[in-house]
Amino acid sequence: MLSRSFTKITQRALRILALTIACLVVLVPLGYLLLNSVKPQSEMYTIPPIIFPSHITWEHFEAAFSNPRTLRFLTNSLTVTGITTAVTVVVSTMAAYGLSRMGLRAGVLSLIIFVFLFIRFYPRITTVIPYFLVMRQLALLDTVWAVIIGHLGITIPFVTWLMLIVFQDLPREVEEAAEVDGASPLQRFGLVALPMAAPGVASAAILTAFLSWNEFLIASSVTKRQAQVLSIAVASFVTDRGVQWGPMAAMAVIMIVPMILFALFVQRYLIRGITLGAVKG
């Protein structure tokens, strides 16, 4: 009896230890980034390093925001994310509803689902170069529209796929009852199916926003100056010759802190969205 409770206590202790280590592995790098963004320039490059700054300085953030380009990065990122998310949710939700209520043969639907899966996971770099050429032809290079359309090409198939799972899980009886009562297809979609699918729509919108905000490859291939977004701004510090840890950390903080706060706020929907595609597919 005694030995049994002893192993129980050891097990518990080990569990707490492992979880503490895991939390530290997540938190320490993030804390280090925050500290570097408020560390005075003079304490940045010492050997051995000064981890905790002697005083907090906002000079890197001030420098970032006094540069008009930073504001443009921010507004571009917000525009791209906002428009991409809004268009994706409307277009994909409708498409998924249409696909799930068309009465398609199982084989056809399977094929469509495979196409979605393919678009999500094929090497995107394959289409980025032709996409760049197309945008050049249309004189859309270096505009937010080139970035938005590029993002839509990824998010629409992905979200349609997610919403297809959601709509297929809905009980069909309610819609059939509405149909008997003379509801038009548009009414059945907007007034019956959509309210039931609302949590799924929220998950899809949130995932789209994260995807668009964090995206780098497409944004970097079709923008030069005017339409650059935050991910490009963060990456641009790497190619600069000198080491600029302060501004680099500040820019990374500007990019990730809003999304971390947002993630905490919408955590439930975010997790649902992330697991939905993997668990059900």
Next chain:
Amino acid sequence: MLTEERILMSTVKTAKKRRWRLRHDWAWMVAFVVPAALLVIAVQFYPLLFSAYLATQDWTLTSSQFSEGFVGLQNFAKVLQNEVFQRAVRNSALITGTAVVLEMIIGTALAYLAAGSSRIIRAVRTLLILPLVIAPVAAGTLWRMMLNSQMGLTNYLLSFLGIQGPDWLGNADWALVSVIIVDVWMTTPFVLLVVLAGVSSIPEELHESAALDGASRWKSFLYIDIPLMAPLLLLTFLFRMLESLLSLDSIYTLTLGGPGYATFTMTYYIYTLGLRSFNLGMAAAASWLFMSFATLALLVVFWLQRRWQTAQ
């Protein structure tokens, strides 16, 4: 849950009158799908075909505004013989292979450790999934500072343990390790979340009756959880593998492919070839080689998903 089979059954069973109404609705449903379909064709399929065409052309944008002619499969041959490409394939296999296995093991372990509904454990879970929402470019930047051999935090902390930390990003082998570390740091939470969802879908009675039969928790994990979750784990593994192969952002900000070509992956190689040297033909050929492999992996994913769904 309605599987396609059941949809099919219910469609077949409907009466003639109903069928007419279905066809009547059909036009509406098609109208719902059209905008999405057009966009996918324009932004995905058209560039894909364009890329297949590019793969057979001799076209370097820096020397010519137009293609300099059809070269057949020469681009493919050139890519396959290219030493940087060969190295990139090796690096990709090494990075993805190691990182994904580590992610599966650590993620599964953490999912079990972080299961529960107490307030503290919920807070811990929230914390653990944070890396998932951080932009990969920012994660690469962050670890570039962490792993700086002189001024970074990692080697400073190691020095307390009496360990002289390596030159993480300056040494070719350690740079590969660094890329793996960042991949694991960023995406282990994904495995955690998926496994957590999988575990919670296992009926509680199974564990209870196993416990009654005197099975230890380890045994019930091995003989109940693992077999039940095997398809899910395999799918997660394949998803992670594909995504890891495609990742570019974090390598870009962490190592820029360096030192030298030490951390060039397939994606990074194609990126520099196409969007830095603007050798469109070779880049397209390389990406189609990459694509054929990814398609194969995807067919396996798809097959598994269908099988698993009909089994449910």
